[in-house]
Amino acid sequence: MAQQVTDFLIIGAGIVGITTALSLKKTYPDAKIIILEKEPKLGCHASGRNSGVIHAGFYYSPDSLKAKMTRAGNIAMKAFCEENNIPMNCCGKLVVARNEDEKNTLNLLKERGDANGVPLELISATDAKKIEPRVKTFESALWSPTTASVDPTHVLSIIAQKATDLGVEIHYNSLGYKQYDAAYTINSAGLYADKIAQDFGFSKFYRILPFKGLYLYSDEPAGAINTHIYPVPNIKNPFLGVHFTLTTDNHLKIGPTAIPCLWREQYQGLDNFKFNELMEIGQRQLGLLFRGGFDFRSLAIEELKKYYRPHLVSQAAELLEGIHPSQYTRWGKPGIRAQLMNIETHTLEMDFVMEGDAKSLHILNAVSPAFTCAFPFADRIVERVGALIK
């Protein structure tokens, strides 16, 4: 079969691939851009299965790409939603502490937020209760007024529409990037980004370790609480701990978890089961139990317990008064994080990673908050491509 010729080939029509196409069109308006998507429609993976939180940017150490892009991403994503009449819930967020140690971490998060230019306030427990009367916290809390939420599939579909209006082609049901003759290839394939990068000679020291995020929806009526409520995270891990988020229509949900998966798209039961992935990922996880550069054993034990609904609800109930397991019986659509692991150091990568050369660029570890960061992240990708092809 004759190869299709294109200037840019983007593999993966998630938020990273689609915003990158838009940004390429700004810099190279006449270029032919094709996005390949293996699924029949948008949003089948992380970009359509996330919490939809537009993060503020205070979790990340100031030298990281995440820190540099989250504040800018928050502003850009909100502006995009406003311009395109996409509903947002600008409810802000409280981060709460359970003890003295966690209170100290709140101080660290405030310092990081200040360094990253994020509006934030350290407030007393009494003031936190004025924002959300049901909140539980130890002495103080962190108030983030700029955190918001959106419906991620709505955002994705509008961005895709903008891209196709500018002439970007999205080829669905399409896995075969070898059938294209591209002057430049950008790999933003999410859970498969490491595999594709290896085909191009990259990702030598990295493999994706998938972690599942489960959600439990509340039966409480809309408006049951006023703001997102998050715990203080273990800042050695890239996950934020079980929390409460509000959807755009003000409904409450618990999640997401970070449960290790045995294959990449293990959403439910035997969905998308691949024996070779089970062997590879299972073996890697077994190895991590004995020689992890992070405490995989404790993480896996703690997370696997969250499959048990009453346990997940009891963890969340540490953050809010009046939470009962009987109100939380509906599991939502799970999402899977394409978390990158360094196979030399056996550690989880905390920041976004890009590897490339004059022919291709590979976006690895586009984990949370890559949805929030999408617009500045895409501009950064295009700048990097520009520098590589010079």
Ligand SMILES: Cc1cc2nc3c(=O)[nH]c(=O)nc-3n(C[C@H](O)[C@H](O)[C@H](O)COP(=O)(O)OP(=O)(O)OC[C@H]3O[C@@H](n4cnc5c(N)ncnc54)[C@H](O)[C@@H]3O)c2cc1C
């Ligand atoms: C549970 C969960 C909650 C999250 N919550 C938030 C949040 O609240 N806020 C936030 O900012 N971020 C959040 N994130 C992170 C955010 O969702 C991701 O960072 C972002 O969606 C990554 O986008 P992507 O385009 O890289 O990946 P994806 O959305 O996974 O897109 C990759 C695409 O590549 C396609 N693909 C794969 N292989 C091939 C191939 N060989 N050929 C063609 N196509 C291929 C896939 O089908 C997929 O559509 C969350 C993530 C998860 C999993």
